[in-house]
Amino acid sequence: MIDCGEGTQQQMLRYGIKYHKIDHIFISHLHGDHFFGLIGLISSMHLNGRTKPLFLFCPAELKTILDLQFLHSGTVIKFPIEYYFTNTQASETILETNDFTVDTFVLNHRIPCTGFFFKQKLKLRKILKDKVSEIGIPNAYFPLLKRGIDYKDADGNIYKANQLTTDPDVPRSYAYCSDTLADGSYLSEIQGVDTLYHESTFMHDMVDRAKETFHTTAFEAAQIAKKLDADKLLIGHFSARYRDLTPLLLEAREVFPETYLANEGETFMI
């Protein structure tokens, strides 16, 4: 989960997302619309009987805010919260699993703020089952083939791994650009991104207000997606002044056609 505004737990309930599906939460910065829902979500996980750890990547101050509330409510959370405090001065890798890595990158907002860049790792090659069974290669060699290592049989015949396997899926990546001035300082950090989420608080006629408040316009977000040659741009974090979001979408699409509104409850494939 990336950021957690007030009412997140109600929205999860509405969209059928179970608490136990969430193991990692990433908080970009400490403006309320990005973290006021976290204390309630953690409390509900606790009341739900969670025992497995929750990994929380956030500015260090968030821990003091949560701990103070646990203290005064007499709550001892029954599962471990494993904190990783983000460095809001320099980008770094904050998580690496077998399947993916997560890097932060520094954004330029009114208070310290990071974005998050999620990158799948290159997967193993895929076995062509018909071919390997035709040759009679023992199962024990499959992990080697998947890593591209050729198979040699007892008679010394060599079978090329790349003829017995196909290329792995291309790894995908997703960058989450939270609240920021569109100064482009972070573009080099998210080169090669497939799906880009970028805040678009205002339309471009309000670019002065956007600069003043360290936010981005829909036009600017689209320019960034274009520069990055992303596959897809998701825009969100719209000012409450916009009842109808279509003009924001159209403004962005003029520059970058593959733009979508990050509407609540919608699912996008990366």
Added chain:
Amino acid sequence: MIDCGEGTQQQMLRYGIKYHKIDHIFISHLHGDHFFGLIGLISSMHLNGRTKPLFLFCPAELKTILDLQFLHSGTVIKFPIEYYFTNTQASETILETNDFTVDTFVLNHRIPCTGFFFKQKLKLRKILKDKVSEIGIPNAYFPLLKRGIDYKDADGNIYKANQLTTDPDVPRSYAYCSDTLADGSYLSEIQGVDTLYHESTFMHDMVDRAKETFHTTAFEAAQIAKKLDADKLLIGHFSARYRDLTPLLLEAREVFPETYLANEGETFMI
């Protein structure tokens, strides 16, 4: 507003309750379901341009919790928040206006907790317009008549105030019994209450669990309303285990027929 759980601002939006209608907020205790929505509500009032003061009656620790979040979000709230820290050891009058008073009373929960007792003041008598104009009593005397003072004309004729006015409306009262063990210790503090809100977390088959967690059953809440000879009992704060709330209502009504479920969005006249 009495207590402010997560999502309160969304519910206000849903039910068309404007922020500026709220001048006083009363927080009974620091369990999350009673205050997690406050920081967001105050932030939204701030973003909405509020300038008039907000009066906040709460345990002292709530101020440190709010201040820490304002600090780390770099927020300087543009309107005054006037705190009145509740005494969780003894009942006291915490607010008196021309129209009503508010007293706290001590509840018995796992952490310090108070209830709130709202009492209308006796209003002025009501002028019988036909009668006073028939006699020709000058307007300047109306405030005296309303206070029950007779009118004497230039010829020394006396007109009895109680014949020129009718009795004022009977003052109404409302008691809010937040989370508590149903130990009845607070009954003497809310004698004469008209409308009683009382938590009813469980049904009475779970009375042991209710005692363990310092909560009340629907049956116990109804007994309390009966002892107090209240007009009306509103029950709420139901455990999430109850999908269908009708059994709770029926259990209470068996003891106290004028019981109602305090459903979200519903309005009750006191």
